[in-house]
Amino acid sequence: xxxxxxxxxxxxxxxxxxxxxxxxxxxxxxxxxxxxxxxxxxxxxxxxxxxxxxxxxxxxxxxxxxxxxxxxxxxxxxxxxxxxxxxxxxxxxxxxxxxxxxxxxxxxxxxxxxxxxxxxxxxxxxxxxxxxxxxxxxxxxxxxxxxxxxxxxxxxxxxxxxxxxxxxxxxxxxxxxxxxxxxxxxxxxxxxxxxxxxxxxxxxxxxxxxxxxxxxxxxxxxxxxxxxxxxxxxxxxxxxxxxxxxxxxxxxxxxxxxxxxxxxxxxxxxxxxxxxxxxxxxxxxxxxxxxxxxxxxxx
Amino acid sequence: xxxxxxxxxxxxxxxxxxxxxxxxxxxxxxxxxxxxxxxxxxxxxxxxxxxxxxxxxxxxxxxxxxxxxxxxxxxxxxxxxxxxxxxxxxxxxxxxxxxxxxxxxxxxxxxxxxxxxxxxxxxxxxxxxxxxxxxxxxxxxxxxxxxxxxxxxxxxxxxxxxxxxxxxxxxxxxxxxxxxxxxxxxxxxxxxxxxxxxxxxxxxxxxxxxxxxxxxxxxxxxxxxxxxxxxxxxxxxxxxxxxxxxxxxxxxxxxxx
Amino acid sequence: xxxxxxxxxxxxxxxxxxxxxxxxxxxxxxxxxxxxxxxxxxxxxxxxxxxxxxxxxxxxxxxxxxxxxxxxxxxxxxxxxxxxxxxxxxxxxxxxxxxxxxxxxxxxxxxxxxxxxxxxxxxxxxxxxxxxxxxxxxxxxxxxxxxxxxxxxxxxxxxxxxxxxxxxxxxxxxxxxxxxxxxxxxxxxxxxxxxxxxxxxxxxxxxxxxxxxxxxxxxxxxxxxxxxxxxxxxxxxxxxxxxxxxxxxxxxxxxxxxxxxxxxxxxxxxxxxxxxxxxxxxxxxxxxxxxxxxxxxxxxxxxxxxxxxxxxxxxxxxxxxxxxxxxxxxxxxxxxxxxxxxxxxxxxxxxxxxxxxxxxxxxxxxx
Numbered sequence: 027x028x029x030x031x032x033x034x035x036x037x038x039x040x041x042x043x044x045x046x047x048x049x050x051x052x053x054x055x056x057x058x059x060x061x062x063x064x065x066x067x068x069x070x071x072x073x074x075x076x077x078x079x080x081x082x083x084x085x086x087x088x089x090x091x092x093x094x095x096x097x098x099x100x101x102x103x104x105x106x107x108x109x110x111x112x113x114x115x116x117x118x119x120x121x122x123x124x125x126x127x128x129x130x131x132x133x134x135x136x137x138x139x140x141x142x143x144x145x146x147x148x149x150x151x152x153x154x155x156x157x158x159x160x161x162x163x164x165x166x167x168x169x170x171x172x173x174x175x176x177x178x179x180x181x182x183x184x185x186x187x188x189x190x191x192x193x194x195x196x197x198x199x200x201x202x203x204x205x206x207x208x209x210x211x212x213x214x215x216x217x218x219x220x221x222x223x224x225x226x227x228x229x230x231x232x233x234x235x236x237x238x239x240x241x242x243x244x245x246x247x248x249x250x251x252x253x254x255x256x257x258x259x260x261x262x263x264x265x266x267x268x269x270x271x272x273x274x275x276x277x278x279x280x281x282x283x284x285x286x287x288x289x290x291x292x293x294x295x296x297x298x299x300x301x302x303x304x305x306x307x308x309x310x311x312x313x314x315x316x317x318x319x320x321x322x323x324x325x
Numbered sequence: 326x327x328x329x330x331x332x333x334x335x336x337x338x339x340x341x342x343x344x345x346x347x348x349x350x351x352x353x354x355x356x357x358x359x360x361x362x363x364x365x366x367x368x369x370x371x372x373x374x375x376x377x378x379x380x381x382x383x384x385x386x387x388x389x390x391x392x393x394x395x396x397x398x399x400x401x402x403x404x405x406x407x408x409x410x411x412x413x414x415x416x417x418x419x420x421x422x423x424x425x426x427x428x429x430x431x432x433x434x435x436x437x438x439x440x441x442x443x444x445x446x447x448x449x450x451x452x453x454x455x456x457x458x459x460x461x462x463x464x465x466x467x468x469x470x471x472x473x474x475x476x477x478x479x480x481x482x483x484x485x486x487x488x489x490x491x492x493x494x495x496x497x498x499x500x501x502x503x504x505x506x507x508x509x510x511x512x513x514x515x516x517x518x519x520x521x522x523x524x525x526x527x528x529x530x531x532x533x534x535x536x537x538x539x540x541x542x543x544x545x546x547x548x549x550x551x552x553x554x555x556x557x558x559x560x561x562x563x564x565x566x567x568x569x570x571x572x573x574x575x576x577x578x579x580x581x582x
Numbered sequence: 583x584x585x586x587x588x589x590x591x592x593x594x595x596x597x598x599x600x601x602x603x604x605x606x607x608x609x610x611x612x613x614x615x616x617x618x619x620x621x622x623x624x625x626x627x628x629x630x631x632x633x634x635x636x637x638x639x640x641x642x643x644x645x646x647x648x649x650x651x652x653x654x655x656x657x658x659x660x661x662x663x664x665x666x667x668x669x670x671x672x673x674x675x676x677x678x679x680x681x682x683x684x685x686x687x688x689x690x691x692x693x694x695x696x697x698x699x700x701x702x703x704x705x706x707x708x709x710x711x712x713x714x715x716x717x718x719x720x721x722x723x724x725x726x727x728x729x730x731x732x733x734x735x736x737x738x739x740x741x742x743x744x745x746x747x748x749x750x751x752x753x754x755x756x757x758x759x760x761x762x763x764x765x766x767x768x769x770x771x772x773x774x775x776x777x778x779x780x781x782x783x784x785x786x787x788x789x790x791x792x793x794x795x796x797x798x799x800x801x802x803x804x805x806x807x808x809x810x811x812x813x814x815x816x817x818x819x820x821x822x823x824x825x826x827x828x829x830x831x832x833x834x835x836x837x838x839x840x841x842x843x844x845x846x847x848x849x850x851x852x853x854x855x856x857x858x859x860x861x862x863x864x865x866x867x868x869x870x871x872x873x874x875x876x877x878x879x880x881x882x883x884x885x886x887x888x889x890x891x892x893x894x895x896x897x898x899x900x901x902x903x904x905x906x907x908x909x910x911x912x913x914x915x916x917x918x919x920x921x922x923x924x925x926x927x928x929x930x931x932x933x934x935x936x937x938x939x940x941x942x943x944x945x946x947x948x949x
Contacts, residue, residue, distance in 0.1 A: 032666060061765035066665040070658070071907025073914065096918045103914055105590035133918045151908070163894055164768050172405045176412075176442025180427070183434045183441065186448055187470050189930055195922035214922040234904045236765050252448035260925050278921055292918055 035082040035115040041065055045083035045238070049229060052240035057202030058170070059153050064236040074107055075233030077130050077149035084145065084229070085111065085128060090118045092126035097134035097275065097292035104132070121295050133196075135217040137274050137296040140226035142243060148211040150232035153239065155199040155209040175207050178250060186255055195260070201248045208239065210247075216259045216275045221247040266291045269300035270307040328390060330355045330496055330528050331376065336385035338371050345371035346552040349385070355495065356526035360543035360560065362533055362575070368552035370500060373532045377417055377498040378407055389496075412442050416489030416497040420504045422481035425488070426473045432459060432484055433469040439492045458487040462517060479510035483517060490521065497522075499531040503538060515541055536579050540564055548572045605650050619643035628832075628861025629653060633902065634660025635762075635781045636667075637831050637860050654783075658903045665762065673815045674825055678835045678858075679737050681811040685862075688738045689805040690839055696735035699727075701810060702862075738807040739837045739854065748806075748839060748852040768894050775877055775897065779870045780859060782900030788865060790890040791872035799876040799888030803855065806839040810862050834859045838871035843882050853882060 033039065048062035067075040085091070091111055095104035099121040107130060108119050120126050123136040132149040140146060156166045159177045169175070178199055185193040198215035202208050210221055211230060221228065221241065228241040241247060251257040265272045267279075267288040274296065276289040290307075291297035329352035338345035346368035353359050361369045374380035376387050378399055387399045392414065399407065411417070419425040426435055436455040437445075445451055456466055462483035464476075473481050482502065489497060502518065503511040519542055522529055533539055539546050539560060546563050548556040548571065556569040567573045606613065620627050620643040630642040634657045642660060649655035685701025688694050702724070742748040758773040766774060779787060794801055812832055816825040836857035844850035855875025857867035876890040889895055899905065 036666075038666065038668070061767065063762070063764050065762075066658075066661040066903065068662040070910060071904045072909075072911030073907060075907070096915050100590045101915055102590045102594055105594060109591070109594075132914075133916070151911070163898075168404075172408055174408065174442065176438055179441035179446070180430060180434045180438050183437055183448065183451065184431060187431055187433055187452075190933065191926070191930070193926060193930075195926050196919040212916075212919050214918055216922070234908055251446075252451075253446050254449045260922060275918070276921070277917060278924065292921075 032114055034087075035085045035111065035117075036068070037065065037079065037082045041079075042083040045079055048238045049080065049083065049240060052229070052238050053227075053242045055206075056241055056245045057206030057208040057239060059237040059239045061236055062238050064233045067233065069106070069110070071234035072151060073103060074130070074132060074149040076231030076235075076238070077132070077147045077233075078107060078110070078231075079233060080147045080229050080231035080238060081111065081128060081130050082115075084147075085115055085117060087115070087117065089127045090120050090125055092120050092123060092129045092295075093131075094129065094134060094136070094293075094295075095132040096277075097136070098294040100294065122299075123293075123295050133212050133214075134275070134292060135213055135220045137271075137291070137293045139220075140224055142225040144226040146224075146226055146228050148213075148228070148230045150209065150211045150230050150237070151234075152197075153209055153230065153232040153235050153237040155197075155207050170206060173205070175201075178207055179252075182250065182252065182255075186252070192251065192255060192257075198257075199250050201250060202241065203246050204248075207250070208247075214260065214275060215249065215257070218247070218249045218257070219259065223247070262289055264289060265307055266297060266300075267307040267309055269297045269305045271297065271300055271305070327355060328396070329353060330390045331530070332386070332388040332396075333376055334386040334388075336372070336375060336387065337383045338368075338375050338380065339383045344368075344552045346375070346549070349554055351547055351554070351557060353496070353528050353530060355390075355528050357545065358522060358527075358529040358531065358543040360531050360533060360539035360546040361549060362536060362539050362546055363549035364534060364575075367549040369532045369534075369549045371552075372549070373498055373500055373530065376530065377415070378411065379417075392495075412439050413492045414494050414496065416494045418482075418485055418489055418497060418499040418502045420501040422473065422478070422485045422505075425485045426481060428474045429472055431470045431472055432464065432476075435473065435484060435488050436491050439488065443492065454491060458491050459484075461521070462487040463513075477510075478506050479514060482506060482514050486514075486518065486521070490525065490527075493525070494527070496528045496530070499529060501533055501535075502531065503535070504533070518542060536564065536575065548575065605648070614647055616640055616643040616647070619646050625862060626651070626653065626656075628863055629784060629866075630656045630660055632860040632863060632866060633657045633781055633783065634664065635860075636660050636664040654902050654906050658906070661903055671817055673817050673828070676813040676815065676831075676833070678809065678813055678833070679735075679740065681735070681809055681813050681833075681835075682830070683735050683809055683811040684832075685811070686735060686807065686809040687805070688807045690738060690807075694736075694738060694741070694807075696733065703864075735809070737809075737837065739839070742806065742839065742852065746848070746851060749843075749854060766897065768897075769880075770893060770897060772874075772878070775893065776856065776858075776870075776874060778897045778900055779857075779873055782870070783902035783905070784863065784866045784869070786900050786902070786905075787869040787873055790876075790896065791869035793888065794872050794876045794890045799879070799891040800841075801838075801855065801872065801875045802841040803872055803875065804839045805868065806837040806854075808834065808836045808864055808867065810834045810864070832861055834861065834863050834867040836864070836867035836871040838868070838875055840875045841882075853878070 045062060048060045052058065052060045064076065065079060067078055069075060069078065091108065092099065093104045093108040095101040098104065111117055112119055123129065123138045127143060128145050128147060129136065130147040130149070135146065154166055156169055156177065159181060160166050160169065182192050185191065194215065196214045197209055197212040198218055200208050200210050200218060200221065210218060223244045223246060224241070225243050227243055230239045249257040260275070262276045266274065266276065268290050271291055275292045277292045279288050279290055280286070281288055331353040334350045336349040337347040349372055351359070361372060363369045371380065375382045388396050389399055390396050417425065433452055433455040436458050437451040440451050440454060456469055459469060460466060464480060464483060473484055476484060503514050506514060515538060521527070522542065531542060543560045545558065546560045547554055548563065548569065550571050556563060556567065556572045563572060564576055567576045620639045623646065626646055627639050627642045630645055630653065631637050631639065634642065641663070642656070645656035645659040648659060683699060685703060686696070686699045688698065739748055743750050759771060759777070761774050761777050793799070810832070812830040814830050815828050817828050818825045838855035840853045840855050842850050842852045853875065855871035857870030857874065859867045859870065873890050873896060876888065877893055877896060879886040879891040886892065
């Protein structure tokens with residue numbers, strides 16, 4: 027029995043070429059979901075196999091890789107994926123957004139604006155934005171083909187009728203260059219505006235569902251809404267407890283079992299960089315003092 | 326005289342060796358209601374499904390007058406054009422409202438869906454229009470956020486009609502629209518339909534086995550048997566002076582109104 | 583001072599160490615050898631090969647050991663390895679009529695040419711826990727039948743086909759699709775469906791097959807034949823100009839004789855459902871053949887309403903490696919999205935409370 031030996035970045039070159047072709051097609055048709063022959067990866071489906079395959083296909087020896095999950099570099103799955111590429115491709119890794127050439131992410135876009143030389147790779151669980159309105163692939167493909175998107179607005183209409191607000195808070199659907207409705211992956215809608223006209227190349231990989239899609243740099247990305255119920259993002263009413271940042275997405279941290287909460291940057295690199303530059307936040311809130319977050323403003 | 330809005334020539338639908346309908350030709354003019362009557366198995370529903378694009382025909386021509394005056398065969402339209410017609414210029418009222426409604430979506434959204442599909446993006450306007458249509462079909466305004474699952478059969482059917490009419494279509498297909506309703510409810514829905522058809526000067530092709538429905542709604546009627554048209558003419562003439570033996574039998578079998 | 587959860591790397595490393603410890607168990611007990619697993623838990627190994635879609639008993643035994651006996655985890659290990667393997671070529675279609683038979687039963691005929699052979703089956707064992715299993719009691723070797731060179735075991739379906747009573751095997755020179763190399767689209771051909779079913783989860787297919795028997799897509803099945811044994815693998819070598827034998831694998835084949843269909847030039851005849859699985863697994867092969875037949879509903883103009891007849895549903899959900907990954911990924915952190923939901927819910931509740939207060943005020947004012 028011969029024990030396995032693996033190629034640079036795990037995937038064989040044949041597979042990488044196949045994935046690159048799918049990526050190129052995705053770039054040529056922004057927002058269109060390109061089917062690809064997703065491979066079995068050594069991590070489970072749903073844990074970033076799509077993102078890992080895209081990263082493996084575009085990774086070169088000189089790349090500097092950053093991997094985040096929930097905005098943080100040190101969450102276990104991010105650690106695991108970073109270790110995978112450090113081991114199979116021996117590439118440099120970083121936690122610094124500015125230093126990375128490729129950023130693989132699950133559920134967040136870094137706070138720091140991405141640059142033209144960077145590529146961000148999103149891990150996508152369900153690439154089809156119409157899936158929960160129409161379960162059949164055969165039907166959703168026709169709907170995209172013919173631009174039949176009325177159903178998406180039916181969902182938004184129902185939200186407003188029922189709750190007074192659009193009740194989608196993450197994986198908020200967007201329209202790309204006025205054509206394809208696209209799932210931006212389960213990022214909070216807070217991050218949606220960052221997708222629009224980003225100088226970085228944005229790639230999306232869904233391994234289990236076998237789809238790749240892309241936003242080339244400076245692509246127009248609009249979050250769906252109604253004229254009289256415009257798209258809004260979450261805002262947080264107090265700064266980060268650690269670095270005093272405002273206008274960023276926060277994690278709510280439960281500090282005790284008596285209702286104590288504090289809010290800290292979800293983007294750990296952003297927070298640490300600010301702390302290094304001397305910013306300090308108010309720290310742990312006083313007992314019984316309740317932080318609140320729940321306001322929405324138009325962007 | 327104006328041109329027909331729909332023109333059918335030599336239409337045939339086969340299921341293998343079985344003939345669903347054959348040699349069917351007729352025209353429909355704007356604002357006119359044409360009833361297709363016959364017993365079950367006569368081919369009337371097959372015919373309706375063919376001309377409304379829900380079923381592939383085996384042979385023949387079906388031409389439709391577009392808003393821009395073109396008169397193409399439906400088979401020459403792209404899938405996108407056909408689907409666009411279906412959600413704007415046409416309506417289809419199913420016998421069972423559940424086939425034509427989203428049962429777990431509010432009445433307002435059921436009516437508003439077509440507006441959103443053609444690009445309406447103002448929630449308040451959509452809701453106002455939906456509310457107007459609900460009142461036109463005699464559904465109370467406060468039911469706008471209720472799902473049709475909570476509606477009675479008659480209300481569902483009226484909601485289905487509103488959902489179809491909101492984009493001001495020019496041609497409506499109806500398949501036994503009162504067939505699934507209690508007799509007491511039928512009258513109200515028929516009355517409503519008659520009013521709307523006149524007010525909006527809709528062209529309608531309605532399939533029914535009920536000659537009373539045909540008499541109430543249609544100006545012309547087509548009698549089908551065994552997949553063929555056996556008689557066609559003005560509704561009053563056909564019902565009062567049926568020429569074909571089969572039509573005579575049909576007419577004789579209903580009580581005098 | 584709150585410190586963000588750090589040291590994911592160290593935690594993972596320690597978790598893996600503990601896993602290795604638990605896998606090994608009590609060190610005073612000898613470790614399992616691959617020979618023991620492949621030899622004594624061979625049906626587990628067979629399942630891992632079948633659903634891992636890689637025929638390598640030794641590697642499958644390793645996977646079973648590495649996964650502590652978690653079958654889907656073992657299948658996953660094999661799949662992840664398989665995907666990296668280069669393709670040297672494809673064998674000729676295996677000839678199951680020439681199988682070296684170990685077991686073969688037909689439910690449609692009392693006796694068949696070549697005879698019914700029970701083979702190593704659990705059928706007719708009384709399911710009583712055997713105290714001997716607690717120890718290492720001597721076991722008699724199996725009785726061997728005499729095999730003559732010219733012994734023939736024609737497939738029951740071939741016998742039926744000889745009379746024109748069943749749809750023939752569909753001969754095709756078309757290159758079958760490969761769902762591990764090309765993206766699947768719907769509708770998928772029968773080649774891709776069979777491929778997906780052969781790799782599909784045994785439990786899922788069992789339940790679906792069972793559902794067809796209970797009326798959710800009935801197919802009126804009869805087991806024409808189940809046969810288990812070794813088939814030769816032959817590969818064409820262009821340099822030689824003929825096929826060479828590269829070995830043999832054990833497979834289970836089930837031919838389900840199903841609901842007859844009439845009409846056409848050929849008159850009414852039975853239809854087929856087909857199952858073929860690596861190793862010995864009648865349950866899987868039979869379930870597969872039931873589901874295969876149910877999925878052919880459109881081909882025979884049958885009303886397609888039951889889950890087992892729904893190609894998109896069956897093919898999208900039969901793979902246990904995909905299913906387990908996506909179900910289990912729910913334990914990954916989702917706090918960013920959860921935070922977004924919390925915000926919205928708090929706002930809605932605040933508005934709700936305000937509405938209620940306003941309502942109470944109005945009522946009080948009215949009173």
